[in-house]
Amino acid sequence: MKNFKKIVALLISITLLAAGCGSQKSSSEEEKETTKKAENKKITKEESAQAKLDVVNPAAYNNAEGLKLEKGTYISIIGKASTGEYWSEVKKGVEKATDDINENLGYTGKDKVKITFNAPADADDVDQQVNLLDEELAREPAALAISIADEQSCKVQFDMAADNEIPIVAYDCGSDYQGLMATVSTDNTKSAKEAADKLAEAMSSKGKVLILAHDSKSMAAKERVAGFKAELKKKYPKMSVANVYYMDNIEKLQKNVAAEINTGTYARSTDGDARLRTGDEKINPTDITEDDIIDYYLQKHPDVCGCFATNATAVKTIVSGMDRTKKDNVMVVGYDADKEEIDMLKKGKVDGLVVQNPYAMGYASVIAAARSALSMGNESVVDTGYTWITKSNLNDNEVKKMLYNE
Structure with a gap:
């Protein structure tokens, strides 16, 4: 009988101890959950x-x-x-x-x-x-x-x-x-240099880059292109700029692309199917769209591994071009952070953005x-x-504070 009472007492002690440990674990989990919620709280x-x-x-x-x-x-x-x-x-x-x-x-x-x-x-x-x-x-x-x-x-x-x-x-x-x-x-020069460093890291510091500039007239666009190119030249000898496309030079580029199509040195294509002129029919420069020009650059430089775009329009333009030409191995960095760009970042179509x-x-x-x-x-x-954002830091509080509000 005494042994039975001792056994019962021991079982009760073990039960209480287990309950105590369970309570301690629960408290620790609650503390972690509270911390996590605090870190990811909604930013007003x-x-x-x-x-x-x-x-x-x-x-x-x-x-x-x-x-x-x-x-x-x-x-x-x-x-x-x-x-x-x-x-x-x-x-x-x-x-x-x-x-x-x-x-x-x-x-x-x-x-x-x-x-x-x-x-x-x-x-x-x-x-x-x-x-x-x-x-x-x-x-x-x-x-x-x-x-x-x-x-x-x-x-x-x-x-x-x-x-x-x-x-x-x-x-x-x-x-x-x-x-x-x-x-x-x-600071356009500083931010463009950082974009060059980030792209170089993604490209293992080697390969060709295409630059898509939103215009050739504004100081901001000029500073970003110059800063990016200078950083590559200074620090990454195995990287080079294949070409710089200025989006406001469309009339000149229309003539160039039309001339190459008409002389047979370039075949305009959509979804992989060649669309050549028929017979003696000539392509007029005005028939060449901006999409055609982007596709031209991407296909004329098949070894391009990265792209630097100087604003939101340029980012979205180059991503659309890569979708059309089925290029899913080109790293893209650029500027700004509107909803469409953020969506591209989440889907992995854009690798990083300078958020002004x-x-x-x-x-x-x-x-x-x-x-x-x-x-x-x-x-x-x-x-x-400015803030540098990627898919991995997009939900960090310090980053979320700098994103555009609705």
């Missing part, structure tokens, strides 16, 4: 907006403190496009800076500082942007900020602005015009323009930062 729009502003350098451009603008002051902000996720972010930044200025000054109603965002209906329409610039200067704003589509196109207007004491700030895309009060932008900070560009351009209107002085360059 306010947190994301503040994170974007926090990386602006100098920090004086991430807030509206000390800007004692007069009641009813008018400032004009001009972009390169009125639609698209990137420019939507710029506009949000402009609006937030406007709200902050008026709140700090206590202005309401008609007393409010007025800051408008205008841009061409068609992206990078240089003529329309110049017309907008003329219209805005005629309104005699206290200051004006502009993302310059063609760095050579606005010099007459800038001289006119200087004559009328209207300070000009550049953002997103600048120019070499000496009278600019400040340039608010991504258009929200902060919009905000900081307003601050720089306001400082110019008040003759407070400006830094010559305001760096709005």
Whole structure:
């Protein structure tokens, strides 16, 4: 009987001990789960907006403190496009800076500082942007900020602005015009060099690269192409640039591709089926589409292993071309992060992206323009930062904060 009681007591002790261990394990699992949830918590729009502003350098451009603008002051902000996720972010930044200025000054109603965002209906329409610039200067704003589509196109207007004491700030895309009060932008050279390093890593530091540039006129595109090429030349002797395609040179390229088709040195194809001219019929240059031009480059350079694209349009253009020509072994890196690009990243069609900070560009351009209107002085360059994203870090909180909001 005594032995039976001892056995029962021992079993109870073991049960309690096991229960205690089970409780401890459960607590540990709960702690891990709590930590995981905290790391992957949903980022609010306010947190994301503040994170974007926090990386602006100098920090004086991430807030509206000390800007004692007069009641009813008018400032004009001009972009390169009125639609698209990137420019939507710029506009949000402009609006937030406007709200902050008026709140700090206590202005309401008609007393409010007025800051408008205008841009061409068609992206990078240089003529329309110049017309907008003329219209805005005629309104005699206290200051004006502009993302310059063609760095050579606005010099007459800038001289006119200087004559009328209207300070000009550049953002997103600048120019070499000496009278600019400040340039608010991504460090295009630095980010392009990082893109070159990342692509080289993916390509094992060897092979040919195709560069797809969104234009040949903007300073941003020029800096990115030059920075990328310089980094390859400096650090990767087994890598080379097969060709650079500038997307605004379409008329010249149409003629080149049509000539090769007509002389039989190139066969245009779709889905692997050759489409040659029949008989003596000639292909007109105007029959050549941009898709044909991209396919031409990809097929004329079958040994290309990587591609560098300088903006969202260029990224999507080259990926579409690779889909058409069945090239699934070409590494792609580029710029920006709209929904379509993020989807391409998730599917493995894009290997990495430089995510710029258009929200902060919009905000900081307003601050720089306001400082110019008040003759407070400006830094010559305001760096709005960038983030490198891949499929593997896409869900990291620090990365999610820098992505575009809906």
